[in-house]
Amino acid sequence: MTTAEFVHVTYLAHGKPGTDWLKKANGIAVGLTVGSWTDLPAARKGAMQKHLGHVADVKELGTTANGLEKALLTIAYPTINFTPDIPALLTSVFGKLSMDGMIRLVDIELPPQFASRFPGPKFGIEGLRETLNAYDRPLLMSIFKSVIGYDTETLAEHFYQQALGGVDLVKDDEIFFDETYAPFEKRIAACRAAAERAQQETGKFTLYAANLTGPVTEIFEKARRAVDAGASALLLNVLTFGYDVLQRLAEDPRINVPIMAHPALAGALYPSEQYGVAANVLLGQLMRIAGADIGLYPSAYGSVALERGETLKIAQALTEPRGDLKRAIPVPSAGIHPGLVPYLYRDLGNDQIINAGGGVHGHPGGSAAGGRAFVAAIDAVVGGKTLSEAAETSQELKTALELWGNPSEK
Amino acid sequence: MTTAEFVHVTYLAHGKPGTDWLKKANGIAVGLTVGSWTDLPAARKGAMQKHLGHVADVKELGTTANGLEKALLTIAYPTINFTPDIPALLTSVFGKLSMDGMIRLVDIELPPQFASRFPGPKFGIEGLRETLNAYDRPLLMSIFKSVIGYDTETLAEHFYQQALGGVDLVKDDEIFFDETYAPFEKRIAACRAAAERAQQETGKFTLYAANLTGPVTEIFEKARRAVDAGASALLLNVLTFGYDVLQRLAEDPRINVPIMAHPALAGALYPSEQYGVAANVLLGQLMRIAGADIGLYPSAYGSVALERGETLKIAQALTEPRGDLKRAIPVPSAGIHPGLVPYLYRDLGNDQIINAGGGVHGHPGGSAAGGRAFVAAIDAVVGGKTLSEAAETSQELKTALELWGNPSEK
Numbered sequence: 001m002t003t004a005e006f007v008h009v010t011y012l013a014h015g016k017p018g019t020d021w022l023k024k025a026n027g028i029a030v031g032l033t034v035g036s037w038t039d040l041p042a043a044r045k046g047a048m049q050k051h052l053g054h055v056a057d058v059k060e061l062g063t064t065a066n067g068l069e070k071a072l073l074t075i076a077y078p079t080i081n082f083t084p085d086i087p088a089l090l091t092s093v094f095g096k097l098s099m100d101g102m103i104r105l106v107d108i109e110l111p112p113q114f115a116s117r118f119p120g121p122k123f124g125i126e127g128l129r130e131t132l133n134a135y136d137r138p139l140l141m142s143i144f145k146s147v148i149g150y151d152t153e154t155l156a157e158h159f160y161q162q163a164l165g166g167v168d169l170v171k172d173d174e175i176f177f178d179e180t181y182a183p184f185e186k187r188i189a190a191c192r193a194a195a196e197r198a199q200q201e202t203g204k205f206t207l208y209a210a211n212l213t214g215p216v217t218e219i220f221e222k223a224r225r226a227v228d229a230g231a232s233a234l235l236l237n238v239l240t241f242g243y244d245v246l247q248r249l250a251e252d253p254r255i256n257v258p259i260m261a262h263p264a265l266a267g268a269l270y271p272s273e274q275y276g277v278a279a280n281v282l283l284g285q286l287m288r289i290a291g292a293d294i295g296l297y298p299s300a301y302g303s304v305a306l307e308r309g310e311t312l313k314i315a316q317a318l319t320e321p322r323g324d325l326k327r328a329i330p331v332p333s334a335g336i337h338p339g340l341v342p343y344l345y346r347d348l349g350n351d352q353i354i355n356a357g358g359g360v361h362g363h364p365g366g367s368a369a370g371g372r373a374f375v376a377a378i379d380a381v382v383g384g385k386t387l388s389e390a391a392e393t394s395q396e397l398k399t400a401l402e403l404w405g406n407p408s409e410k
Numbered sequence: 411m412t413t414a415e416f417v418h419v420t421y422l423a424h425g426k427p428g429t430d431w432l433k434k435a436n437g438i439a440v441g442l443t444v445g446s447w448t449d450l451p452a453a454r455k456g457a458m459q460k461h462l463g464h465v466a467d468v469k470e471l472g473t474t475a476n477g478l479e480k481a482l483l484t485i486a487y488p489t490i491n492f493t494p495d496i497p498a499l500l501t502s503v504f505g506k507l508s509m510d511g512m513i514r515l516v517d518i519e520l521p522p523q524f525a526s527r528f529p530g531p532k533f534g535i536e537g538l539r540e541t542l543n544a545y546d547r548p549l550l551m552s553i554f555k556s557v558i559g560y561d562t563e564t565l566a567e568h569f570y571q572q573a574l575g576g577v578d579l580v581k582d583d584e585i586f587f588d589e590t591y592a593p594f595e596k597r598i599a600a601c602r603a604a605a606e607r608a609q610q611e612t613g614k615f616t617l618y619a620a621n622l623t624g625p626v627t628e629i630f631e632k633a634r635r636a637v638d639a640g641a642s643a644l645l646l647n648v649l650t651f652g653y654d655v656l657q658r659l660a661e662d663p664r665i666n667v668p669i670m671a672h673p674a675l676a677g678a679l680y681p682s683e684q685y686g687v688a689a690n691v692l693l694g695q696l697m698r699i700a701g702a703d704i705g706l707y708p709s710a711y712g713s714v715a716l717e718r719g720e721t722l723k724i725a726q727a728l729t730e731p732r733g734d735l736k737r738a739i740p741v742p743s744a745g746i747h748p749g750l751v752p753y754l755y756r757d758l759g760n761d762q763i764i765n766a767g768g769g770v771h772g773h774p775g776g777s778a779a780g781g782r783a784f785v786a787a788i789d790a791v792v793g794g795k796t797l798s799e800a801a802e803t804s805q806e807l808k809t810a811l812e813l814w815g816n817p818s819e820k
Contacts, residue, residue, distance in 0.1 A: 032585065035556030051559040081558055081588055087650035088587040088623065095584055095647065095674025099708050099716075099744075105678070146445030148491055149461040174505055175442065177498040178491055213498065216626050216654045237505065240497035242652030244626045264505025268515070272682040298509050306509075334509075 005111040006076035008056055009093045014068045014102035014274050021058050025073040029053035032092060033081055053077045072106070084117035086243035086290055094277070102274040108285055112323050118289040119250040123258045124326025125319070125351055128293055131232075131258065132168050132207065137350055137382045138341075140374050141169040141331065142367070143357035148173070151181040156190035158367070163198035163206035165360065165371015169294075169353065172211035172235050174262045184210065184222065185229035192230035209233040209260045209294075216245060224254050233258045233294075239265040239282070243290045250291020260331075261292035270310075279310050284317025288328045292318075294353065295328045301343050302335025308347070315348055331355045337404035338377040338387065338397055345381040354378060364399055373400035415521040416486035418466055419503045424478045424512035424684050431468050435483040439463035442502060443491055463487045482516070494527035496653035496700055504687070512684040518695055522733050528699040529660040533668045534736025535729070535761055538703055541642075541668065542578050542617065547792045548751075548760055550784050551579040551741065552777070553767035557586040565592050566600035568777070573608035573616035575770065575781015579704075579763065582621035582645050584672045594620065594632065595639035602640035619643040619670045619704075626655060633665050643668045643704075649675040649692070653700045660701020670741075671702035680720075689720050694727025698738045702728075704763065705738045711753050712745025718757070725758055741765045747814035748787040748797065748807055755791040764788060774809055783810035 013024065030037045033053035040048060057074035064070055075093075082088045094105045110118070121127075129135050142162045147155065162170045170191070179187075191208040199205045212234045214222055219241070223234060238246045238261045249255050263283050270279040283297040295318045300308035315330040330352045332344060337359035344354060354374060363370030373396040380390030380397075387406050391398035423434065440447045443463035450458060467484035474480055485503075492498045504515045520528070531537075539545050552572045557565065572580045580601070589597070601618040609615045622644045624632055629651070633644060648656045648671045659665050673693050680689040693707040705728045710718035725740035740762045742754060747769035754764060764784060773780030783806040790800035790807075797816050801808035 034558060035583070048559050081585070083587045083623065085625065087647060091647045091650045091672075091674045092585045092587065094678060095650070095672070096744075098675050098677030099673065100677065100713075102681075103677075148444055149458050173445070175491070175502045177493045177502065213493065215495065215658055216652065217630055217658045220627055237497060237501045240501045240505065240652070241654060242626065242650070244651060248625055248627045262501075262505070263509065264501045265508050267508030267510065267513075268504060268686045269678050271512075271685045275681045276678045276686070303510075334506075 004050065005079045005114050006056075007079055007082070007089065007093070007111065007114065008074055008076050008107075008109040009105065010072055010074045010107035011097075012070060012104045012106050013073055014064065014070045017063070017067065017069055019069055019071075021060060021071040021073065022055065025055040025058050025075060028073065028097060029055050029075045032075075032097060033077060051078055051081055068102070079111065079114040082114075084114060085247060086286055104272070104274060104276055104278065105281055106278040108281055110289065115289060115323060115325060119247060119291040120289055120325040121291060121293040121328045122250055122256070122326075123293045125329045127326070128258055128329060132205070134168055138345065138348075138378055139168040139329070139353040140166070140371070140378060141171060141353045141355040142167045142360040142371060143171050143355065144173050145357060145361040145367075146173065147176040147182075148178070149181065152183070152186050152190045155182050155187060156194045159191040159208060160194040160198055161367040162360065162371060163195055164202060164368040166202060166204060166375040167206055167360070167371045168204075169207040169209060169233065171209040171260060174211060174235065174237055174264050176211045177213050185225055188226055188229045188231045192232065195232070207232040207258070209235040211235045211237075216241065219245060220248060220252060223249055224252070227255055227257060231257050233260055235260045235262055237262045237264045238287060238290070238292070239263070239269075243286055246287070246292060247290040258293035259291060260294040261287045261296065263297050266297070279306060280313035280317045284314040288318050288325065292328050294331055296331040296333050296355070298334050299332030299336060299344065301340045302333065312347060315352070319351060327351070329353055335359070338373045338400040339404050339406040339408070341374070341377040342381055342387065342408040350382070359400075359404065362403075363396065364403065365396055369396045370400070372396040414460065415489045415524050416466075417489055417492070417499065417503070417521065417524065418484055418486050418517075418519040419515065420482055420484045420517035421507075422480060422514040422516050423483055424474065424480045427473070427477065427479055429479055429481075431470060431481040431483065432465065435465040435468050435485060438483065438507060439465050439485045442485075442507060443487060461488055461491055478512070489521065489524040492524075494524060495657060496696055514682070514684060514686055514688065515691055516688040518691055520699065525699060525733060525735060529657060529701040530699055530735040531701060531703040531738045532660055532666070532736075533703045535739045537736070538668055538739060542615070544578055546760060548755065548758075548788055549578040549739070549763040550576065550781070550788060551581060551763045551765040552577045552770040552781060553581050553765065554583050555767060555771040555777075557583040557592075558588070559591065561591040562593070562596050562600045565597060566604045569601045569618060570604040570608055571777040572770065572781060573605055574612060574778040576612060576614060576785040577616055577770070577781045578614075579617040579619060579643065581619040581670060584621060584645065584647055584674050586621045587623050589623075595635055598636055598639045598641045602642065605642070617642040617668070619645040621645045621647075626651065629655060630658060630662060633659055634662070637665055637667060641667050643670055645670045645672055647672045647674045648697060648700070648702070649673070649679075653696055656697070656702060657700040668703035669701060670704040671697045671706065673707050676707070689716060690723035690727045694724040698728050698735065702738050704741060706741040706743050706765070708744050709742030709746060709754065711750045712743065722757060725762070729761060737761070739763055745769070748783045748810040749814050749816040749818070751784070751787040752791055752797065752818035760792070769810075769814065772813075773806065774813065775806055779806045780810070782806040
């Protein structure tokens, strides 16, 4: 038998002045587990005790500018009430509750035994580095500039140009759904061939994260066929397909490639102060336990900005030590150009993927030159040089800094 | 060949004073379809034209109390960019965009041909009424008071008590995940037997919406086994499992029972004014096209209140004429007692399910009496009588009104 374990869930709640927060927290702990405790017959309480949630902590945070009180409520839920999957967790701890006033889910801590029933990343940072034979530096990814309406051959050529620039990974655009002109397996095979062609020139193999789409009834078989067709990575829109799709892909030993989790739709959940789910839970904690090897999220520096503290909490959730759970690699994204690399490196060091779309393709010298500008910027920060110094020996970086700026040396 | 069709998506956007809303809207229309238009070679534009989104409408709404401007932006997206499923739709029209500033998804209109590729409800209101042989009145549902920790026999007895009260449907608690004590098919068979036993007394068959859970890799087979075991309805936590699970259940002809869509987690998405997805999209439009026969959402009157106008928009989305798409039945839920039936009836008339948990089980005469009090209240409103009048011939209703109040006659 296992000993009693609890999932600790923390909520940020807002309420009227004078709210009895302990009572509110107790109501959640009982209401979301056994439903009602005082109404239970005494004879029944013994059997139900092990299912009962309890209040682990209540921290009052004072009054907001608009006269509301706020508090952090931490509830301990017995793990025996759940199956080890995200739909069970989220439905139980924030299903009905999400609709009950000003309440926001800000942290989920799984205890060790329960956590061990989730797959976590199959590769993790170490596995990904082995696959790429790339150590002691941030990895580099570029994104297909545009994919809708292009055929397989054109996309493979785009891939080749990106690979020539020295990027470690290329990801599909996450809105690539209609595969009429570029069927999934054919595209994967063509990009694999392009990767091998580029490798002959650069000595470096570039992974292709192909966007996995289609009915959930077919998606697992499709993923296995992708692997057979030479897939080197898979991209999944986790929030629109459901975390459980990620989890079952991660659990499938036949799907032996890294899985990249896209944050699409996350902005519908995380930005409010009073409602929703914090970004570190959505894009950090849950993505990692469900099995993402690579976790994308908005960076603090680019065009889709998230507050820096929030981005660091996501990265922490993806990488902090958690028993046997492998570490997922953080990918702060959107609007990244070479001049921002020093900020990203200061925040996360080597264990991240520098990811760019326009910052690669918008380079006046083309996508390959755009990739080389990033490689030079990464080499610079890892080697303790400034970008200006590195630009003396990299015309591509020099051009990029002139175009997009070099804010860290301003 | 089909003619060009567009999905029209409307966003509520907030921005700084002086925002160029048409430019913003154009950026969305191009950015979320072909990526970039001005950068495209002229030779390429011909082929890409059919993939290009365009601005259908911009409506400036003036300035908010905190000095922001707001506007409604409607974008037309070519349907050929999508596959007919909700992950494709949501990822494309609100994936990245959800993370890009103060923007909220408030409406999605599918054109007829594209809509016809979604299943919609298999039964709809008419099919559900035929199944229940219940016409010309609101339907009545009760919810298992508590399920965690109970065994099959106890739950079947609870079901029997509820069925005796004359309810049309009984739903599982949506947090019922651990099936150790009450395995899914065994529970379904036992509740079916209880329904048949009650029918011998009441002449009325009561449906049981069993909570469908488990890995998405197994959930479809599990649903089919449920049908074989005598399931009369299924409950799904659509937002945590993903809309596509609902769609594929609805498309499967072997799953020939009504599907009830639970709104769990919706409150993480709809309450903010500036972010997220409006409740009528989440719980109305998308649930219906994906195949929900029965759509739950917070009522305007109970314990988990949603603003009345919002609830009416959800009900409208579930029921308004839409080509061949069947109508789903609205279920305004949470904190409903018999005294609230006149309000619900005024809002929606016959085509709704009156749904109660505590308002049934908390009746001093027990769950069966609680059900009968609701039946009397429904008979009253349909027959044009006041609840007070009806209470003269229904002791159960009289007791309920004394306990919970009769606000519509105050």
